[in-house]
Structure formats: C-alpha cells, structure tokens
Amino acid sequence: MNAETNLIQIVGEDLCKQLVNRKLAFDAIQDVFSAMARGGARNFPVIREGLGHAGAVYGFKSGFDAEGLVLGVKSGGYWPGNADRGLTNHQSTVILFDPDTGQPSALVGGNYLTAIRTAASSAVSIAHLARTDAKVLGMVGAGHQSAYQLRAAAEQRDFEKVVAWNPHPEMLPKLAAVAQDIGLDFESVSQRELGAQADVIITITSAFEPLLMRDWIKPGTHLACMGTDTKGKMEVDPELVASAQVFTDEVAQSVTIGEAQHAVTSGALDPDAITPIGAVINGDHPGRTEIDQITLFDGTGVGLQDLAVASVAARLASEAGLAGTVRL
Structure with missing residues (x-):
C-alpha cells in the first residue's frame, strides 16, 4: 500500500451529539482559552467573505494547539435561507490533521459542535x-x-x-x-x-x-x-x-x-x-x-474552539470504535 495513503475518521453530526456533552465542551473550551493565554495555542487569520449567492457568508477558521497537539480548520458559514429548507442556517465542517505529518486524520460535523462550543464559551x-x-x-x-x-x-x-x-x-x-x-x-x-x-x-x-x-x-x-x-x-x-x-x-x-x-x-x-x-x-x-x-x-x-471540541469528538469516537473511516 502507498505510504501516502492514510485512514481518515468520519464523525458525523449524530455521533457528535451522542459523544460531546456540555461538560466536555466546557472543559475543552476552558482548556484551550488557558493555552491561548499561555502562548501554547494560536489562531490563524480568519477568512470570511460574502458569496454573492443565496445571501451566504462563507469562511475558514483554523489554528494550532501545540499543547494539545490539535491542528485543523473549520470551513463553513451562514446561509440565511436554510431555515425555510428545514436546515440550520449555520453550516460547517471541521477537518483535523496530524500535526506531525500534515495528513488529514478526521472529518467532523461542525453544526452541533459550533452551537455547543459557543454556549460553552x-x-x-x-x-x-x-x-x-x-x-x-x-x-x-x-x-x-x-x-x-x-x-x-x-x-x-x-x-x-x-x-x-x-x-x-x-x-x-x-x-x-x-x-x-x-x-x-x-x-x-x-x-x-x-x-x-x-x-x-x-x-x-x-x-x-x-x-x-x-x-x-x-x-x-x-x-x-x-x-x-x-x-x-x-x-x-x-x-x-x-x-x-x-x-x-x-x-x-x-x-x-x-x-x-x-x-x-x-x-x-x-x-x-x-x-x-x-x-x-x-x-x-x-x-x-x-x-x-x-x-x-x-x-x-475562534477556530481553536472548534478544533478543541472536534478533537474530543474524534478521540471519543475512535475509543468507542464508532467512527466511520475512509482511505485518502
């Protein structure tokens, strides 16, 4: 098998809701705020732009927590017409990467996690x-x-x-x-x-x-x-x-x-x-x-909030053997 091929966890919205509760989110957000203040974690510049389509605003938030060894990016934004479609207006997905190799390690649903990490904040x-x-x-x-x-x-x-x-x-x-x-x-x-x-x-x-x-x-x-x-x-x-x-x-x-x-x-x-x-x-x-x-x-x-809760979801899903996987 090609050494460049790696296994990526897939942690969907339902699994995030099952695994990440308010206490876990609170602890993860408190810890990452603490790391940020110590200089052990940093956010990268935010990209946020209007699409000129569907009234949507789309962007990227990313960062690296050197203390927790969490690297990744949240991609998503706000679609004001989604409620009429029975969807959440805020839509996002988190991609986590192995900080030692740069290879993607997990694809994590970001909608529930965005809500619970904002509340935790x-x-x-x-x-x-x-x-x-x-x-x-x-x-x-x-x-x-x-x-x-x-x-x-x-x-x-x-x-x-x-x-x-x-x-x-x-x-x-x-x-x-x-x-x-x-x-x-x-x-x-x-x-x-x-x-x-x-x-x-x-x-x-x-x-x-x-x-x-x-x-x-x-x-x-x-x-x-x-x-x-x-x-x-x-x-x-x-x-x-x-x-x-x-x-x-x-x-x-x-x-x-x-x-x-x-x-x-x-x-x-x-x-x-x-x-x-x-x-x-x-x-x-x-x-x-x-x-x-x-x-x-x-x-x-900040992006580090999203990465913090996504990493909790990915870790728990892996430990419980619940995450789907795909080879890239």
Whole structure:
C-alpha cells in the first residue's frame, strides 16, 4: 500500500451529539482559552467573505494547539435561507490533521459542535466573571443557538428566572420551553426591562445595531456578547462596551470583528484594556474586581474552539470504535 495513503475518521453530526456533552465542551473550551493565554495555542487569520449567492457568508477558521497537539480548520458559514429548507442556517465542517505529518486524520460535523462550543464559551465567562449571587438570566435572541446558551449558562449559577427578548417574539415560546424543562421561571420582557432585571445577560443575535443601551444595564451585571463575529455587526451600545471591564476569547478578533470593534474604532476603548479570558482562568488577572462592576465577554468565536471540541469528538469516537473511516 502507498505510504501516502492514510485512514481518515468520519464523525458525523449524530455521533457528535451522542459523544460531546456540555461538560466536555466546557472543559475543552476552558482548556484551550488557558493555552491561548499561555502562548501554547494560536489562531490563524480568519477568512470570511460574502458569496454573492443565496445571501451566504462563507469562511475558514483554523489554528494550532501545540499543547494539545490539535491542528485543523473549520470551513463553513451562514446561509440565511436554510431555515425555510428545514436546515440550520449555520453550516460547517471541521477537518483535523496530524500535526506531525500534515495528513488529514478526521472529518467532523461542525453544526452541533459550533452551537455547543459557543454556549460553552459564554458559560466559561459566566463561571469566571459573573457575580456569585446572580439570580436572573437575561437572554437577547431566541434563534437556534439560544437553547444551547440557556442550558449551559444555567449550570454556572443558581438562577431562579429567565427574562428574554427577541426581535421576533413568536420565537420566544421555544426558549420558554427550555427554561421550563430546566426548572426556571420565564418572562418575555422589553429590552429596557431585561436590563433592569438581569444579573447576567447573553446576547446571541445577528444584529447590526445596538439592542441594549448603556443606561439600561444595572451595576454588577455580566454580559456575554456572542453574536458579533463580522465587521459591522453590533449587539450592544458601544458606550456600554467602553464603560465595562472587557474580556474576550482573542483580542485581535475582538477589536476587528467582535463587539468591541465599534468602541475601539471610535477611540472610546483602548485595545490594551481588553483582557483575554484565559488570563483569568490561569490566575494572571483577577477578573471581576468590584461587586458593582459591569463585566463584558466579547465572544468572537475562534477556530481553536472548534478544533478543541472536534478533537474530543474524534478521540471519543475512535475509543468507542464508532467512527466511520475512509482511505485518502
């Protein structure tokens, strides 16, 4: 047999759902954020372009975790018309490579993993930055990823209630059902009322305008802004970003395509004031320093997150003998 021929694992969406739970995703994301802050893992520049077809945005995220020996790329994007076809708007696939040889080692479905790793990212920020006495969780957005966000966040604090707002209110009953399933009261509220009640707020939309204003947010709130991952997008008032203690997955993305981009461009926020969440995880930054401080996590979504959860899925599938294989 040709020495160049290698066996590639195929780990499909259903298998990813079977193998990778919220705890595994949380641990994988926390570990890779920690490695990034130590310099042991790095993301490569993101490619993200409009196709000029089907309204889609398509791109590549990649990187190398030298500590975990994980190398790969996620290819995918956003097709806004997919919901009408019964498909998820976000579509992606992860390819993992052997870092010693460069040969492909696994092809992993990325749709479920994208949702669970994004939820894990905000959950990590809540675990390290939210007040320990937080009781009310605010949800801005009720799309596909919101249920994952709600379930992951609810495991980080003893929440008693969820307050939610969505630009399309007819979507809120699905989120209410998730809250009911995990034993939390649910209330549909205005944006201003959400800010007045919530101790922790997750924004998970595709907005290009502020949905929450600075004056609506009460002291001591933690925000996890998870929807802004493209130049021009915006979920919260730039004045709110500038007034908060800002943390992020990666500063380079935060200031260019993340929620901080607008505050940085206007000069209201110094990029040097943005802290990688990994520094808090590693104990190199205290995180929240005052009870009334507003903290904000700018979750831009980095390739290393996708590679981290995909590598967990591939490893578990291999150990259980469940992965399909193909020779290339």
